[in-house]
Amino acid sequence: MYIKWFNEICLNDLPLVGGKNASLGEMIQNMEKLGINVPFGFAVTTKAYDKFIQSNGLDTFINERLKELSEDYNLVNLKRTGMKIRNQILSCRFDKELDTEISTAYLQLSRCYKDSDGKVQDNTDVAIRSSGTMEDLPDASFAGQQETYLNVRNINDVLNSVIKCFASLYTDRAISYRVTKNLEGVIKISVGVQKMVRSDLGSAGVAFSIDSETGFDKVILINGAFGLGELVVSGKIKPDEILVFKDKVDGVHKPIIERKIGQKNIKMVYGTNPGEKVEIIGLDKSYQNKMCINSEKILQLSKWVIELEKYYTKLYQKWCPLDIEWAIDGLSDKLYLVQARPETVYSRKNRDIITEYHMKNNNNKVILEGVAVGNKIGTGRVRKMWNIDNRDSIDGDNDFQPGDILVTDMTDPDWEPIMKISSGIITNRGGRTCHASIVARELGVPAVVGTINGTDLLEDGMEITLSCAEGEVGRIYEGIVEYEEKEIDISKLPKINTKLLLNVASPEKTFNYHSYPVSGVGLVREEFIFNNYIKVHPLALLKHKEIGDAELTESINKLWVGFKDEVDYFVKKLAYGLAKIATTFYPNEIIVRFSDFKSNEYYNLLGGKYFEPKEENPMIGWRGASRYYSDNYKEAFGLECKAIKYLREVIGLDNVVVMIPFCRTVGECISVQNVMKEYGLERGVNGLKVFLMCEIPSNVVLADEFSKHIDGYSIGSNDLTQLMLGLDRDSELVQHIYDERDPSVKLMLKTTIQACKRNGIKVGICGQGPSDYPELAGFLVEQGIDSISVTPDSLVKSINVIHSVENK
DSSP: OOEEEGGGOOGGGHHHHHHHHHHHHHHHHTHHHHTOOOOOEEEEOHHHHHHHHHHTTHHHHHHHHHHHHHHSOOHHHHHHHHHHHHHHHHTOOOOHHHHHHHHHHHHHHHTTSBOTTSOBOSSOOEEEEEEETTSSBTTBOOTTOSOEEEEEOSHHHHHHHHHHHHHGGGSHHHHHHHHHTTOOSOOOEEEEEEEOOOGGGSEEEEEESSOTTTOOTTEEEEEEEESOTHHHHHTSSBOEEEEEEGGGOSSSOOOEEEEEOOBOOEEEEEOOSTTOSEEEEEOOHHHHTSOSSOHHHHHHHHHHHHHHHHHHHHHHTSOOOEEEEEEEOTTTOOEEEEEEEEOOSGGGSOTTEEEEEEESSOOOOEEEEEEEESSOEEEEEEEEOSOTTOGGGTSSTTOOOTTOEEEESOOOGGGHHHHTTOSEEEESSOOTTSHHHHHHHHHTOOEEEOOSSHHHHSOTTOEEEEEOOSSSEEEEEESOOOEEEEEEEGGGSOOOSSEEEEEEOOGGGGGGGTTSSOSSEEEEEHHHHIIIIIOSOHHHHHHHHHHTOHHHHHHHHHHTTTSSSHHHHHHHHHHHHHHHHHHHHTTSOEEEEOOOOOHHHHHTSTTGGGTOOOOSOGGGSSOTHHHHTSTTTHHHHHHHHHHHHIIIIIIOOTTEEEEEOSOOSHHHHHHHHHHHHHTTOOTTGGGOOEEEEEOSHHHHHTHHHHGGGOSEEEEOHHHHHHHHHTOOTTOGGGTTTOOTTSHHHHHHHHHHHHHHHHHTOEEEEOSSHHHHOHHHHHHHHHTTOSEEEEOGGGHHHHHHHHHHHHTO
């Protein structure tokens, strides 16, 4: 009467068993169809909760306390009220009927399992999970608001844990959350009793069916760590992070587009001392730099996530991205799903609205960095708090005021009453899928987590700016930086015929552009990935042992930790950086320009001084194509070719087009493609297209000849302008002459477009000119250019200009 087994319930039973249990029942009933594994168990229903409350005379007591709180709601009274209600509930016990029914069900669940010797168990380790009737809904996740108890192993502990879950319906965070969300009506709770997965001997974590920061729906975000998953969801560690491209989870490709090893020096395991259900121990160093989940399991998990998202979307009859908890049993090496709930932030947003945040004239010092949660900017004074029960920080001289920035070692959902009045949150620990990050997103509060030493570097009362508007990395700036918020409704932008592309430099920000009305990317600069992802000169990476510089070797050895070797490091890091961009715009093409550093820029890379010449004018020296076939650099260029091959053939991102920069002669164009072929890249094979940067007058004059060896031209108006006007665009002394609208440059643009049309190859422009000068974009449209590639901040302006020209 008061117990329901998971295979007896589904989402329609939510009022009876709560969101979490209803979802578990739905998955277990459809395990075979979905091809997933879910541990079995049962639900202590809301009828049991009602009976417990009524038989102990708690209903009147609770209603009176909550009425007192509503009449005088503040943080201090919230804490007092919650404590009174919880203590009263914990002082009560089950009547005989409930006691017997729950105990019997637990014994029956235990006998479903066998121990390591094959004997039927008389008890088993279970997880006791709260399941609220207003939890895990499509419009409110209620993430982490009630309690979970792990490795519960006997009847008395099961009964006590269920009562503790009942009491957790009235934690400060749960009461406050209901007030914040205006969740009215009768609040009830169910409790799930579920067989534990021995992830204390394996690993566990969280998976989102979208990118949690941007709502980008073509990727799966996986976080995990060794041991029980509580450390990941609670934010006590910075977990491993993996991104997977959904479209290529097909059993053929390996569409893992990013792996980041976390900072996981501890793990949670079963307790070894009497009375300790779980304990936190140090993680062996050999595991700290190792991914907690291998490629096979990543792809298996990804397939499950995709199938579940499709299933729940059909069930709810609207798009339903998911937040899923997973675990790998260390004894059987089997993967399990232990929870699934609807994601509640981006699934409710209007996807036609783009909101951008930009700092104005920011020259302020960066104090520290961490993982960005959200995409907003917050400013305020620092208020450091060590725990939520530190009354001095919320009552008295150090009162936490609305608009202050919370700085602490780690937040969890208990902090929700403080989080919702803050203008930003900074923590030493945590990752972007922990409960606190989920709550921060729902509240719309920017947060930077996993800073490691934020509480040491930030002083109480200092004014700071917290920025989550610069991609994956959240930055804390000294002082107050002015910023602007701009909202764009892309559904109201005019339609244009000219293909509009984006110039993209940073993989970190690219997911923010996933809903932009563009047809791909006209220019991806590898240089940014070299500087920020790879961080070393490619020849130094290959030859550092021959150089004999112990300090250099030590630095390089630290870089490729977690990879097979130096080559694997370069290939994967470059491929991952490019993959994030290619994934964002798939199946539209992205044009990747091979590295185009000048020798002085290569020199500044780690180890670069051993391989780079001193040139008087690097701008027109040893750069671009001339490097790639040179005996002095060919091997390094081969690494780029291998990365592109891995990206296209292993990951499956065949929308990547390669582009050769600064190619002076037709002979050079042929020589570069011969080297590419040596390293597995051949024009036309597997659909590979090769474009050429048109940035040297010879590219214009000999366009008919170049066209025989390429698939398209992309005009680099920056270099074309400097070489037409005979000036150094890096020199401030001649900047007043530099102008991409000069008649000689416009003649070159017109001539190039005509030549490409004549030879039947594509022609676009990726230089800065159209972004800076709308009238130049208009001129190019009039000449019939195929595509214009602009910077993201010029998108709206460019669309309006092109529309006006097309409709003259």
